[in-house]
Amino acid sequence: MKVLFVLKDLKMCERLGIMYLSAVAKQAGHQTDLIATDLEDIHKKMKEYQPDILAYSLHTGEHPQIITFNNNLKKRYNFLSIFGGPHPTFFPEMIDSNGVDVIVIGEGEEAFVDLLNALQKKESINNIKNLWIKQADGSVIKNPPRPLLQNLDELPLPDRELIYNYDKSLFDEGEKRIISGRGCPFMCTYCFNKQMVDIYGKDWSKVRKRSVDNIIEEVLMIKEKYPLEFIKFNDDTFIMADIKWLQELAEKWPKKIGIPWFCNVRANLVTPEVARLLKKGGCVSTFLAIESGNDEVRNGILKRYMSKDQIRNACKYLREEGIKYGFYNILGLPVENKFEVDMETLLFNIELKPTMAWSSLLTPYPRTWLGEYAKQHGYFDGDYDMIRANNKIESAITFKNKKEKRLVENLHKFFGITVSYPWLLPLTKQLIKLPQNKLFMYILMGWYGYTLKMRMSPIKVTPKRFLRWILAVRKHVNDY
Ligand code: B12
Ligand code: SF4
Numbered sequence: 058m059k060v061l062f063v064l065k066d067l068k069m070c071e072r073l074g075i076m077y078l079s080a081v082a083k084q085a086g087h088q089t090d091l092i093a094t095d096l097e098d099i100h101k102k103m104k105e106y107q108p109d110i111l112a113y114s115l116h117t118g119e120h121p122q123i124i125t126f127n128n129n130l131k132k133r134y135n136f137l138s139i140f141g142g143p144h145p146t147f148f149p150e151m152i153d154s155n156g157v158d159v160i161v162i163g164e165g166e167e168a169f170v171d172l173l174n175a176l177q178k179k180e181s182i183n184n185i186k187n188l189w190i191k192q193a194d195g196s197v198i199k200n201p202p203r204p205l206l207q208n209l210d211e212l213p214l215p216d217r218e219l220i221y222n223y224d225k226s227l228f229d230e231g232e233k234r235i236i237s238g239r240g241c242p243f244m245c246t247y248c249f250n251k252q253m254v255d256i257y258g259k260d261w262s263k264v265r266k267r268s269v270d271n272i273i274e275e276v277l278m279i280k281e282k283y284p285l286e287f288i289k290f291n292d293d294t295f296i297m298a299d300i301k302w303l304q305e306l307a308e309k310w311p312k313k314i315g316i317p318w319f320c321n322v323r324a325n326l327v328t329p330e331v332a333r334l335l336k337k338g339g340c341v342s343t344f345l346a347i348e349s350g351n352d353e354v355r356n357g358i359l360k361r362y363m364s365k366d367q368i369r370n371a372c373k374y375l376r377e378e379g380i381k382y383g384f385y386n387i388l389g390l391p392v393e394n395k396f397e398v399d400m401e402t403l404l405f406n407i408e409l410k411p412t413m414a415w416s417s418l419l420t421p422y423p424r425t426w427l428g429e430y431a432k433q434h435g436y437f438d439g440d441y442d443m444i445r446a447n448n449k450i451e452s453a454i455t456f457k458n459k460k461e462k463r464l465v466e467n468l469h470k471f472f473g474i475t476v477s478y479p480w481l482l483p484l485t486k487q488l489i490k491l492p493q494n495k496l497f498m499y500i501l502m503g504w505y506g507y508t509l510k511m512r513m514s515p516i517k518v519t520p521k522r523f524l525r526w527i528l529a530v531r532k533h534v535n536d537y
Contacts, residue, residue: 058087058173059107063126066075066095069529071234073291074142074165075114079204080207086215087173088172089258091223092172094126103134104210109176110137117422118444128156139172141165148423148441148446152189152197160189163256164239166212205260209239210271214278217250219410221283226525231286231516233279238266239294243323246360246426247387255424264297269305273449276314286421286516288318289349295320296331307338316354317341317392317515324365327371336378342412342513345371347383350405351398354390359427365405372409383513386416386472389452389465391436396464403468406476413508414476418452418469420444445501449533450498464489470497498534506530 060082062075078088092102111130113123113334127138141161145151159182161168168187175182183190186203206212221228241250242262253261279285284287296303298328310318319342320335327345333406347368349355375382384406394508406414421428421437422444431437436455444453449469467489475485488497492531506526511518 058082058110058177059106059108060087060110060112060173060430061102061106061109062091062219063113064091064093065115065123067093067220067227067527068533069227069525071217071220071227072114073215073234073236075112076142076217077212078112078114078165079216079219081170081215082173083216084193085170085174087177089216089219091219093223096224099126099130099233100133103130105223108136108534110139110173113138113140115140115149116140116142117144118420120144120148121442124151124154124157127482128154128242131156137176138304139169141169143249143422146256147249147425149189149199152191158191162187162189163206163253166206167203168444171457202256205239205257205265207265209265209267214275214437217279217283228283230522231284232289232514233285233287234281234289234291235272235275235279236291237272237295238264238265238292238298241297241371243294243362244360244426245348246358247428248293248425251426252424264359266298266302269302269309272306273309273313273444276316280314280316280412283436285316287514290318293321294323294326296322296326300330300334303334303338307334311339311396315339317344321345322371322375323363324368324371327374329374329377332374332378332380334526335375336380340380342381342383343375343517344383344415347402347405348385348387349390349398350386350402354392354398355358358390358392358430359387369409369468372411373383380456381412381513383413383415383477383508384411386414388416388469388472389418389454389456391419391421391431391434391454395454395456396461396468398536399465403472406472407479407482411476413510414473416469416472418454418466420453449475449501450493463493467497469490473508474500477504477508495534499530502530502533 064072082089090106092099100271111127115123138156139159139161140157146162149160149162151157171185172182172188183198186200188200190198191290192198240261240263244251276288317339320340322343322345324345348359372382386402386406389395390398392398392412420445421431423441431454432439437453454464471485471489475481512527
């Protein structure tokens with residue numbers, strides 16, 4: 058079968074989901090290719106490649122545009138459309154949209170191969186687990202999920218050629234993304250994890266780590282074939298394995314690889330021992346999520362269950378080992394006094410002196426506990442089609458009045474730079490009263506790009522890369 062993966066955009070970011078799917082498809086003898094709708098003319102590709110299947114990977118917010126895109130193609134070409142990724146997983150009702158033939162819920166590798174093999178052999182696809190299949194009369198067959206893959210080492214390594222053949226700039230970037238495991242035992246209310254537990258039960262909560270040797274095999278392959286200066290682990294929380302796994306990584310990585318790396322950590326899991334092992338293994342920078350500087354909001358509403366002192370200690374242990382740390386935060390939460398809470402978050406970030414601070418405007422994603430809470434309390438109207446693919450300009454939350462909306466949305470633009478230079482605070486407080494404008498977006502994206510690439514990452518800044526980053530910032534801003 059000839060598969061064409063379709064992404065709304067690539068945005069200088071390797072998408073591991075489709076890279077795994079492409080690897081398993083090729084292993085089973087099928088052909089794959091890729092298109093990003095912002096980079097290439099689809100009609101040229103359809104005529105040249107003549108795919109049997111268009112396979113879309115979707116985040117919430119990308120869906121309205123992609124559904125229209127697919128539906129227009131359906132009028133001109135003959136193919137099967139299949140949709141996977143976070144949006145179909147959390148909002149399978151999207152199958153009712155015109156032109157959507159099949160959706161995949163949850164982990165996709167085995168279901169995708171079963172589908173391709175069945176189509177190849179001209180067999181029925183109606184009993185394949187994880188799939189919802191639209192029938193000719195419009196009814197939908199809804200199959201249950203299969204058990205989760207237990208041994209991730211059995212998967213082939215993600216297909217990097219799929220991405221790099223398509224976008225040479227990603228090949229040339231010194232940083233490459235990999236993932237060391239799947240699953241998370243926590244239940245933060247804004248996160249996709251809760252829905253995965255609803256789908257898979259407690260099995261999803263058990264973290265499935267790849268073996269250290271399997272990870273090393275992947276990185277050695279990357280090192281041999283592509284420019285590599287820095288590895289970024291995509292894992293939600295990298296250090297969730299038992300300590301023996303981290304000890305083994307810390308032992309083997311410097312000897313066999315010796316490339317610096319980044320990972321996400323959870324403050325309550327960072328002990329002096331964990332920080333020491335991260336350092337020994339070659340970790341140079343981390344991100345941890347504060348989300349809110351207000352204890353009641355962080356623990357009562359977001360259910361992070363961690364104290365300020367735990368966060369302070371985690372930072373201290375990382376600092377003592379010389380590991381950089383950045384923060385994730387969420388602004389515009391569904392609470393009565395949004396702006397006051399966001400100011401508390403800003404001040405707590407300033408206190409902890411991170412290398413960079415990132416903030417997002419809350420997006421009430423479908424089926425998250427917080428999304429439902431926002432709906433029930435009148436902070437969100439429940440229209441997921443109004444959620445933007447990128448929540449960097451405007452919040453989807455309902456505010457008390459225009460003034461509150463403006464203050465929160467503008468604070469988001471100045472958040473990172475104010476955390477780095479707290480003496481800007483009086484100026485920030487004045488600027489956020491102004492109407493939102495493109496310059497504020499440039500400040501947000503420019504500062505984010507600068508701190509991410511030049512402070513958190515050790516990769517070489519070549520003129521070519523620098524120019525590419527500038528263009529990426531411009532593209533991000535112009536997209537809004
Ligand atoms: C690392 C990460 C990032 C990184 C890297 C992005 C990347 N695309 O790799 C960064 C920081 C850049 C990022 C950015 C964003 N992210 Co992010 N990110 C993640 C994270 C933690 C890991 C992604 C990953 O590598 N997963 C591992 C792969 C193997 O799994 P997967 O992608 O889900 O794919 C599997 C299945 O979904 C399925 N599948 C996927 N696509 C398809 C397609 C077909 C045809 C089939 C059959 C199956 C299938 O099969 C795959 C293999 O099993 C996830 C959470 C998570 N643990 O997955 C959030 C997550 C995907 N991100 C999320 C969001 C919201 C974003 C942003 C929109 C945030 C923002 N506002 O800017 C941006 C979007 C950027 C973009 N265009 O990709 C949400 C999506 C929620 C939703 N309902 O859409 C998630 C789920 C986290 C959350 N908040 O709950 N992200
Ligand atoms: S936010 Fe992180 S720690 Fe919380 S449930 Fe999601 S993945 Fe787990």
